[in-house]
Amino acid sequence: MAYTVLARKYRSWTFDQLVGQEAVATTLVNAIASGRIHHG
DSSP states (O other): OOOOOHHHHTOOSSGGGOSSOHHHHHHHHHHHHHTOOOOO
């Protein structure tokens, strides 16, 4: 059995699964919907 880092094992797969980060999730969803994605 391969070791999986906890951050990767319990990573959210959708923006709806984010807890305590509603403002960030909303901002990202709106940016994706409008097609205005900036480099990171």
